[in-house]
Amino acid sequence: MTQLRFALAQIDTCVGDLEGNASTVLRYARMAALKGARVVVFPEMTLTGYPIEDLALRATFRKAAADKANELAQALKKEGLGELYVVVGTVGTSSATDVDGKPTNRLVVLHSGSVSSTYDKHFLPNYGVFDEFRIFEAGERSVVLDIDGVKIGVAICEDIWQDGGPVAQLAGQGIDVLLTINGSPYEEGKTHTRFDLAKRRALEVNAPVIYLNQVGGQDDLVFDGGSFVVDSDGTLIERSPMFVEDLSYFDFDPDMEHQTVGSVADRRDPDEEIYTACVLGLKDYMTKNHFGGVVLGLSGGIDSALVAAMAADAVGGENVQGVSMPSMYSSDGSKDDAAELAENIGAHYDIQPIEPLFQAFQSQLGLDGIAAENLQARIRGVIVMAYSNSKKLLALATGNKSELACGYSTIYGDAVGGYAPIKDLLKTRVWELSRWRNKAAAEGIGVGGLCIVGNEGGKAGTPLTNGVMIPISSIEKSPSAELRPGQKDSDSLPEYELLDKVLAAYIEKAHGRASLLRDGFDEETVNTVIRLVDGAEWKRRQYPLGPKVTSLAFGRDRRLPITSAFTD
Amino acid sequence: MTQLRFALAQIDTCVGDLEGNASTVLRYARMAALKGARVVVFPEMTLTGYPIEDLALRATFRKAAADKANELAQALKKEGLGELYVVVGTVGTSSATDVDGKPTNRLVVLHSGSVSSTYDKHFLPNYGVFDEFRIFEAGERSVVLDIDGVKIGVAICEDIWQDGGPVAQLAGQGIDVLLTINGSPYEEGKTHTRFDLAKRRALEVNAPVIYLNQVGGQDDLVFDGGSFVVDSDGTLIERSPMFVEDLSYFDFDPDMEHQTVGSVADRRDPDEEIYTACVLGLKDYMTKNHFGGVVLGLSGGIDSALVAAMAADAVGGENVQGVSMPSMYSSDGSKDDAAELAENIGAHYDIQPIEPLFQAFQSQLGLDGIAAENLQARIRGVIVMAYSNSKKLLALATGNKSELACGYSTIYGDAVGGYAPIKDLLKTRVWELSRWRNKAAAEGIGVGGLCIVGNEGGKAGTPLTNGVMIPISSIEKSPSAELRPGQKDSDSLPEYELLDKVLAAYIEKAHGRASLLRDGFDEETVNTVIRLVDGAEWKRRQYPLGPKVTSLAFGRDRRLPITSAFTD
Structure with a gap:
């Protein structure tokens, strides 16, 4: 087992733009290779963009995505990058024949001109802004990559948010690194939730965790990037910036001591x-x-x-x-x-x-x-x-x-x-x-x-x-x-200072009338706010798309991504 | 085992209007009792309205629905209707404590002033306009009611559309009647699909099937009613009208011969x-x-x-x-x-x-x-x-x-x-x-x-x-x-005669470009239509709610029902 350089390619993809996304992968893979990376990691559903929603249900789109993955593997090889291990997300299919299978949320490795090491996401989130059970079939087996003798367990986003499943399977297999690719949308306060979660999984598998997140706006979601690495004891040792594309590196060394990274800011201004x-x-x-x-x-x-x-x-x-x-x-x-x-x-x-x-x-x-x-x-x-x-x-x-x-x-x-x-x-x-x-x-x-x-x-x-x-x-x-x-x-x-407190409780925490009164709000205000909010439902649904940033409690308004660039 | 008169109460409910829906149940139960009914059957999620969407996720709403079911059972008893068996749908919860449990799509029987015989829907549709896996937890056990010695197996809507599950369980139990309550939205040509399905299930359980459907518009869906009964060999023996509230009867008689109903029109004008x-x-x-x-x-x-x-x-x-x-x-x-x-x-x-x-x-x-x-x-x-x-x-x-x-x-x-x-x-x-x-x-x-x-x-x-x-x-x-x-x-x-054919293939059948060409459309038209349709996505999403009537292939635009009358 040797040292292994991972490149964390935190990129901004566009749903449906297979051509553009593949070309971004190629560009970052080139840069990473120049810096001596052996493995380049891209976000969840890199090639297709994320969240893909019902576009995944079009067989012609799945076919085009599969073709694009093969083409990209060939292009990498042609540029002399065939020896790189390029980890990307894409849409898969649960059956051998593309047309009949149900779509899966897939991780593949591009290497030596071909597509290999398929892993399908196990836990499919279907709450808040997520609709994955609607469109995907769940994968059932865990996958460990062996690169230069380093055993790398893989997971996709929700897989590390739920107990059991692939991470639990990997825990018994003595992996050296847990690699997770994500499409995790921004939400106020989520950064530290992710750190805590990664620490827990690092301890579970007794290995460093690479958390690679996508960045960029997609319709009403904003992905904040902020990819990071924690050591096997959960110590944060590498961190990418938020809100911009970035290429950072993590040198896996089986003999390394725990490090702390100097630049991690603990207190961030939420505004x-x-x-x-x-x-x-x-x-x-x-x-x-x-x-x-x-x-x-x-x-x-x-x-x-x-x-x-x-x-x-x-x-x-x-x-x-x-x-x-x-x-x-x-x-x-x-x-x-x-x-x-x-x-x-x-x-x-x-x-x-x-x-x-x-x-x-x-x-x-x-x-x-x-x-x-x-x-x-x-x-x-x-x-x-x-x-x-x-x-x-x-x-x-x-x-x-x-x-x-x-x-x-x-x-x-x-x-x-x-x-x-x-x-x-x-x-x-x-x-x-x-x-x-x-x-x-x-x-x-x-x-x-x-x-x-x-x-x-x-x-x-x-x-x-x-x-x-x-x-x-x-x-x-x-x-x-x-x-x-x-x-x-x-x-x-009501005055906004008061109104906003009631709205936060009624809308985001789903407190009912009795709870709001127990929260200490006066009855007249509570009645007014409930009447206004319930009555405004129709009007609110007609409102233009905008970024969700303070709460992801409610679902997406739309089923096909608006900014999809796919034409089939 | 005696004769048993079922009343098929095909009613029009409103999502969130617990009070109004309960009062409709009471009214129809009274009428049915006057006609000698022993069992009165109402549609899926009678008390809450359907489709309930994310309203089911509000604990205060689930509590209010549970209270309303008890209150209604009491009200029936108070009116001297306690001996009736009133089968209604409502929202349940997977846990004994209302607040913690995940919601279920539930059938209950109101009898002798109380709520009994709970059955939770097993198959949760999560395609097209349905989002049930998002909001409900699946039930796991089948339920057989015993009313005057008649064994009645129950099912809710999707339960009879999928093989296996509760109907398969009931098939081995020698039931006398299969009773299914439904919220099945109208779609062109669906009537005969339902007949064929009911026939298949009747043969599977070797018993008559009562298919009770809701009627009425709810936001962008229209429920067409058209409830019916098929005999144990699948022969249609009773049929309610489409598009109106209705109270029809089915006299179960263990000794009865197969009957055919004279008034079933086989050829309907789709316009x-x-x-x-x-x-x-x-x-x-x-x-x-x-x-x-x-x-x-x-x-x-x-x-x-x-x-x-x-x-x-x-x-x-x-x-x-x-x-x-x-x-x-x-x-x-x-x-x-x-x-x-x-x-x-x-x-x-x-x-x-x-x-x-x-x-x-x-x-x-x-x-x-x-x-x-x-x-x-x-x-x-x-x-x-x-x-x-x-x-x-x-x-x-x-x-x-x-x-x-x-x-x-x-x-x-x-x-x-x-x-x-x-x-x-x-x-x-x-x-x-x-x-x-x-x-x-x-x-x-x-x-x-x-x-x-x-x-x-x-x-x-x-x-x-x-x-x-x-x-x-x-x-x-x-x-x-x-x-x-x-x-x-x-x-x-393009001229509408041509355009509409391409749109039907591209949108409803999800044919891609290559398929459209194979369908025989000329390349220029195909390119034009694809460009227009893909480019109009944003505009289309801003369009007002309207009834889906020709195709349910795509999801609902909205997550909380617009016509919800619930204020909590």
């Missing part, structure tokens, strides 16, 4: 992490759907300001089109704040007053009350979509989780857009992130490179601006939809 | 069936979401005409608000056709020209090409939603499956609405159903009572009109969006 996750989600949604720029309404309020800042961090302010659409109820302060924000981030900025349009509709329709308020929001929606259509820009919806949960938004109005960057952020979090972004701007911390958190490699981007990014008055003023004179959000909703 | 399914889906969506009327744009085209006719059949023409929104590109013929349709169905009818509004937007935005076309559609969307908001009407989207599949619609424009009655009908089917509806009107066949198909009980409604309902020119003219001068659908799409 920084979540902000970065939102930016990456947006950036990848644009890339994978071939959008070069965005358009959004800038009201002067905090939601649109934060979304605009995220967009500028994702694709540069010059690719952001802000549109101010003041009505007769818009305050001068709001108009000034919108203009200031646009200037701070370097966005294109147009003013499209809606009053003449509103009057034109009203002369025909004569609406009042809520209908007249919604009319204003819908005129703005039409304008945003006109920019989107004529300039090929992705329209961004700016709604936050608190208002969406309560139905405090206009369907086909402010809800218009193809992507909603802050749909999973409660309003109080929107304020926190805005303050954090200003602090980052003042301190010269950049997010353009997306590598703030865990940036041991020193790859932090450069700040877009110095000083204040989001106007202070946008952060500090009382929230208002400005759809009638003197309107405040607090006319219709 | 009639599908039209009725769409009407029921709409009617129930309105009832369960508390809408009394609808609004839709009437263009003079066939899609909006058919949707308006369905709406009139669902809730009466006087509850339909049609709005004609002509532009400078609308032909006189179209305007006349819209007015004629409104008159035929007795709808309210307004004319709202969009040209002044279009000009107001254009003076600010100066759009051309597709953006200018979409602007017209979006102005119409704003007007429809203004009617919806101010008059509390459900907005109906009028898009058909062919145009949605190809993205030939305007998101936030003609796609606006809360429900889309014909979203699962290909354009050629839209024409067929329109011709059928005219024929039905001419012949005095009604669909207001919803009981056309299988109406052995003679409960057919009365026709809304005699003579032509949908203007002939709406059916016969070339389809056009009328968003620019001289525009025809065929400028952008």
Whole structure:
């Protein structure tokens, strides 16, 4: 048994893009070979992208994926990389004949020009955002690779989250390394859960654990990367950055002493992490759907300001089109704040007053009350979509989780857009992130490179601006939809500090009415929030896709991935 | 062993409405008792409604359902119905303590004031529109009820669709009757599949099979009822009507000879069936979401005409608000056709020209090409939603499956609405159903009572009109969006006769490119259709809920039922 260099290729794949994903594998394999790697490890379902959802059920897609794996093995050999062991994920099939079998979630090794050492995922998650039991058949046997005498047990994602199964089987086999490839989506606080889990498995198999995770946004999920290695006693000895593609190395040495890695930061700023996750989600949604720029309404309020800042961090302010659409109820302060924000981030900025349009509709329709308020929001929606259509820009919806949960938004109005960057952020979090972004701007911390958190490699981007990014008055003023004179959000909703606490308990923890009262919330507030949330279900379902970042408790909205690039 | 009268209570439940569903059970149990029934059978998940989706995961809901079952058993006893055996479905839990257990899909018997004889569904469907493995734990044991010496084996829906499991267990136990309660959604051609299946199971257990199905629309599914009984040799001996609530009877007699039922119609008109399914889906969506009327744009085209006719059949023409929104590109013929349709169905009818509004937007935005076309559609969307908001009407989207599949619609424009009655009908089917509806009107066949198909009980409604309902020119003219001068659908799409055949193969049968070519379609058409369909994925996902009627191959769009009435 000799030393063995593993390369941890933490890459950003695209669902359905077999060609593009294979070409990324080839590129990283080349780099890894130059650095003397013997084994290059890629994330779960590398070739197909993940989560693949019902695309796996198309036999023609499975056939194309199988062909691509063989082709890639040949291409590696042709480039003189045949001696590398390239570990990739793909879709398999439970039967020998592609068409009849049920799909499997598969790990294969590309070596010497061919595809070998097939392992099929055993535990298929089917909760929260996961639907794997729907689409995959479970594998039943564990697999140990022997590379230069080093015995490597393999596992795919959920396999290490459940007791029993393949890891339990491997525990008795005296393996030297446990290698797990993952598509583990970002969720607040998940990093340390993963460390704890890997430590437990390392102790179980008495070997180091390599945890390789994918990175990047895919529809409404964001994968944070943050791959790592723990020693056989669970000590963290290697760590890749979060939110960026990365190639790190782990030198397995049977005689090595336990090491600790100096650069592991134990205390991370959750605001920084979540902000970065939102930016990456947006950036990848644009890339994978071939959008070069965005358009959004800038009201002067905090939601649109934060979304605009995220967009500028994702694709540069010059690719952001802000549109101010003041009505007769818009305050001068709001108009000034919108203009200031646009200037701070370097966005294109147009003013499209809606009053003449509103009057034109009203002369025909004569609406009042809520209908007249919604009319204003819908005129703005039409304008945003006109920019989107004529300039090929992705329209961004700016709604936050608190208002969406309560139905405090206009369907086909402010809800218009193809992507909603802050749909999973409660309003109080929107304020926190805005303050954090200003602090980052003042301190010269950049997010353009997306590598703030865990940036041991020193790859932090450069700040877009110095000083204040989001106007202070946008952060500090009382929230208002400005759809009638003197309107405040607090006319219709509990104060956000209280509302957000109730929403977190009711939605994310699924506390019922009795539990909420036991939580100490007053009865009137509880009744109001339950009525609003339950009543808003329909409206909420019509909302654009956006990144899940604070809770993965609920399922995905859609069954075929939106950013699938597969055409068969 | 004596004679035993079973009542088949084919009822329409609402997800989450424990109170309303229990009260329907009580009402039908009373009626059945008056007719001498000993056993009253209700559909799968009677108390909770079906499909319950993630609502089952809320512990507070499971607790409320358990309380409601006990309360209902008591209420039956209090009314002197304690001696009845009332078979209902509900949500159970795999553990003795409600909060910790995983939910189960349960059958219980209410008798003598208490809840007994628990059976948990064994096979959990997790394909197409079904997500049961996600939310339920599977039961493991079969259950045989003994009522007056008659041995009744029980099963829930999927249990009889799979070989093995509870039916195989029951086969060896000499049961007298196999009773299955179902939530089986309508799908074209499914009736005979169910007969064939029941026959197979009858032969397997050597006993009559009672197949009790729910009826009614629930979000994007339509349950067609059509409950039935087959004799031990598979002969159909009793059949309930489709698409309406019903109470039928089956007298089990150990000495009876095989009977055939005179009224079973073997040849059914698929147009009639599908039209009725769409009407029921709409009617129930309105009832369960508390809408009394609808609004839709009437263009003079066939899609909006058919949707308006369905709406009139669902809730009466006087509850339909049609709005004609002509532009400078609308032909006189179209305007006349819209007015004629409104008159035929007795709808309210307004004319709202969009040209002044279009000009107001254009003076600010100066759009051309597709953006200018979409602007017209979006102005119409704003007007429809203004009617919806101010008059509390459900907005109906009028898009058909062919145009949605190809993205030939305007998101936030003609796609606006809360429900889309014909979203699962290909354009050629839209024409067929329109011709059928005219024929039905001419012949005095009604669909207001919803009981056309299988109406052995003679409960057919009365026709809304005699003579032509949908203007002939709406059916016969070339389809056009009328968003620019001289525009025809065929400028952008293959002719619908061809397009629909390719769509059926590509979408419903999941034929890939090579298969489509082998199917005999020409390469140019195949390439065009694949490009359109794959590119329209995002737009299609933003489309309103509508009834699935021709294919259940794809999953549900949403995880929490929209029409849930549960507030906890």
